[in-house]
Amino acid sequence: MTDELKVVRAGFAPIKGTRHLAHDRLVLDDLGVVGDRGFALVSVDTSAPSRGRVLRTVQHPSLVAVRAEVAGGGLEIELPGGETVSAEPVVTGESIICDYWGREVELELLDGAHSELFSRWLGRPVRLARARRGDVVFAGAVSMVTTASLADLARRVGDEAALAAARFRPNLVVETEEPYAEDTWLGREVQVGVARLRIGVPIPRCAVIDIHPETGERDVRLLKTLASHRPLNRAGEPAFGVFAEVVAPGVVG
Template identity: 55%
Template sequence: MVRAGFAPVKGTRHQAYDAVTLSPRGPVGDRAWCLVDVEQRRVLRTVQHPSLVAVSAVPSPDGLAISLPSGAVASGPVLPRGESLTCDYWGRPVALDLLDGPHSALLSSHLGKPVRLAAAPPGGVVYAGAVTLVATGTLRELASRTGLPMADLAARFRPTFVVDADEPHAEDSWVGDEVDLGPARVRITSRVPRCAVVDLDPVTGKRGSRVLAALAAYRPRDVGTGDLLLGVDAEVVVPGTVAVDRTA
């Protein structure tokens, strides 16, 4: 395992960690929070709010720390209000708990619209598989075609784990298999469709690269959906803590 990570607040910067603990529902802490347009009763999505990518969200000893590119910070406890709101997330309802704290005001200012921070149930605002894997060979191939560093590409594609495997797109052949990740084990369920979000700079959130076009130049689209695919989704079979091998 050469990289592990997730975003504590849905849509914000994908954070790298030394280890990720997998529960039966997926990575502990992954998208534990999200932002809500209360008036529209919708969970904010990166594809519609790309500037979310520029927001760094990190759990802190007293709750949650939010940092903006401007240097503005909101840090403090995330306190339940005892108010639940059912919102739409990709066409399905999800019950969320609205939270008090300093974060919502700062994020509303950044996004230019009123939003509220909310607590999500495990897997509640996860689009597809609980766990996503990408092989190092896949990132190396795409790096050679885009000129972007592998670390940059890993942050753009936002996999839970980058697995050391030399063959480009080796993970495609894992669908249907179980894969050991240290003490944990996952079952690979499907390949992952990709959209223009991967063209956002993983630090600034600005568009400018042509990663999706580079992928389209050599990867066939899915016959059934027409999607471009990279990486695989998985479900947890055996929970455990997966550590990054810093010697790899």
């Protein structure tokens, strides 16, 4: 029997590292959330133009202050000051091999005003690139956290307002009564909307959770708090939430 979970928030960011936005409706296919991190920003190696590196949020926290949304056939980005670009990225026919957390992915380089705006915002030259479905995902197709675990962490840090779910960038927030009940779900199939997921491994957390999910400023020490009471992986990263794979595609919301 498959357990049915109540989803209280669903979301994603179309450009890796930009603000994690709530959505009323998510489409899940075999590879995960449609539209989730379909684009990334890359730093091109000037000494080897066919190679580069995907920008990491933990090294460029100001990215989370930027709103990005797919609108029709175009991509709209908005900086905190209100400057926007809304256009369809220009396909160049170029590709680049990028390092992404120790593995290589091939991305399609794009031209247009998006790259120029991000370069000005970050103070360094970057390019917008597009990934094949599933390529710019760290592990697991769908990320999930639970309401009881969020509430427990808020109690431990003494600041409920600091624990906006977007800080953890989950695709799904599901309702639970017991903190960390998700630790017991590994390998279990669950129903969300009309889709079915198989729970995989715990999500290891890094310092990204210490930055405000709208400004990018470091404001709380959640990582240290998590590490004080949660299981650690070999790299010393504490677990919070779980990854899941899509067993039966469908719509959530």
